[in-house]
Amino acid sequence: MLKTGRGAEAPPFLVMDVISAANARAAALPPGAPGVIRMEVGQPGTGAPRGAAEAAVKALEAGDPMGYTEAFGRASLRERISAHYAERYGAVVPAERIAVTVGASGAFPLAFLAAFDPGDRIAMAAPFYPPYANIVTALGMRPLLLPCDASTRWQPNVAMLEALDPPPDGLILASPCNPAGTMLPPEEFSAIARWCHAAGVRLISDEIYHGLSYGTLREATAATVSESAVVVNSFSKYFSMTGWRIGWLVLPPDLVRPVECLAQNLFISAPHVAQVAAEAAFDCRPELEANIARYRRSRALLLEALPKAGLDRLSPADGAFYLWADIGHLTNDSVAFCARLLAEAGIAATPGVDFDRDRGSRYLRLSYCGPEADMAAAPARIAAFLKR
Template sequence: MALKIGRGAEAPPFLVMDVITAANAKAATLAPGDPGVIRMEVGQPGTGVPRGAAEAAIRALQAGDPMGYTEAFGRRSLRERIAQHYAERYGVPVPADRVAVTVGASGAFPLAFLAAFDPGDAVAMAAPFYPPYANILTALGMRPVLLPCGSETRWQPTVAMLEAMDPRPAGLILASPCNPAGTMLPPEEFAAIAEWCGTNGVRLVSDEIYHGLTYGAVPETTAAAIPGAIVVNSFSKYFSMTGWRIGWLVLPEDLVRPVECLAQNLFISAPHVAQVTAEAAFGCREELEANIARYRRSRAGLLQALPQAGFDRLSPADGAFYLWADIGHLANDSIEFCRRMLAEAGIAATPGVDFDRDRGRRFLRFSYCGPEADMAAAPGRLAAWLGR
């Protein structure tokens, strides 16, 4: 008799991780002197942990800190520093008691979803979208409901789309800046969507992990928008700490204790050493802002040079470090196109089907947070590959 396999085993792959594996395999085959693989597939800053933060971790280890379990919501000093961050950056008072330190944003989403929604609940999100939103919801028995968005709405949802939903969803996931397009909601549209959620009893989950990585307007935080909203953030992107697996939630009062109980049982606590490092990272603003300047230069160079290489249908990229490219004039299968681009041009990018299952075969996502020299070299290599 065959053994039962659980529903969670049916979760589709997060394709960018498969691309990472393929790019690593390609790099391993290169001979000395061969052109290297240009990594534009993953949103992993090439800058690394800020120096002052790394030194804080070294000092703690050398001092013999046992690095044991912390409270489920994290070290009190880190929670207080995150609360201070909201006062400094947004002018928003956030009590430290409503801050939960998590195992990255990836660990924050299951906690938020389990506390806020029940199996069978519908949770809306824009398409294209960050794949784990839908994959985690599905694994938990919830129903992701996709709102197809296009360039006419800057790849973001609108109140009109939400009004057309019948019945209303239990929740809405909003990301501004968003992944994969890097676009932001104008303040008035952000406020209108937040108000709609509050009026209609829809739990708003705001993914703010790309806050700080913007090239114009400063994004709004849902921590100030409506009661009941959940904020997800991370030290991975702006703070350049991907492998440290450290993030946070700002929770409404009604979810503080439920999320704490879930965190105690699912994760115990975020890594102690990562919490020490994250707290110190707040003191590294000069280095972090220098990283933004680097991304800004790479973004400007790619927006200018990629159209000449044949990629002339790009998202505006207000923030984050991604370009969402329509390649419908070049190919109708982004998976195969990205496979060939890696094999023949040595450039790794993520096929659009990772972010939009219905329309993604004519799109791909370029990430430009890698080494600046690589980002400058990529358009020329692509142009040669496409015969431009």
């Protein structure tokens, strides 16, 4: 029998299976039947901002060959990202420390490979974004789960980290986080970042949901707090450019060259056309802020209507576009529950076991970044489903 590698043992990212099931369900519906409401995936329903798409079209029509760029991306895009940190956070982030990547998904393995060795222990809150643990495991590192709950707002804290003996080699921190949508107060975020630096723990700060917050807390970036942290960001969420596969890293000086060498070998460069569009997206703020206004309205509607429908145990939802719902009073099998919700109510949701292997059987995640009309229709469908 032929040997298979460690990567062949990586567990599935279940939301992708839910997407497939929802696509099949939608394709099988008869003409005129109510459609499937997509609440399973964190994919904005608006698509790329118009100015970004127009910039890509203009470049293609001008005959730009769209060849390889430097491994870290076009200089003009890196300079624009640098300016973004100055404008939004008052942070000085030199373009030389910015790496344009194939989405945040391409950024994580670059960061993990440059910062850690096989066998290293990487801490993360549970529940967590599944590829954190899956990529870490595939690379021969060990995820170290920190069980969080409503009492900690689904976020870790310094006390949890100080209790670890020995300390972990790294920590993945996300604020706003997926799946709960909660945020750390800036002072708590800074305290964790400072603890990591002092303890020699490499902080990986996932900031892909920055820009998607609703006034309860202020976003904080590790780029202003820690000189040793790695920042991951993406054009997928706030900029609504999921399929363009474009993201970035802000790197500490000691990881710039190692990540560059890895990027040269693993990816060559991020897609050229996506880089052109991404640079233009920074000039599309009115359209992007209109998207946020839609998410805000959907969030408010769901936070009011879902408890009346029967889902009354919801996370605070400070940012991102997710609701983490405790359905333990309804089921102990979130996978079966979500399958029935899709089959009987036409609502695609992600079972909690994707995010928390031990406790996720009594949770599900709902995404509210889809069309407003769909989000408005969802509570009535859920209410009818729960009454059956």
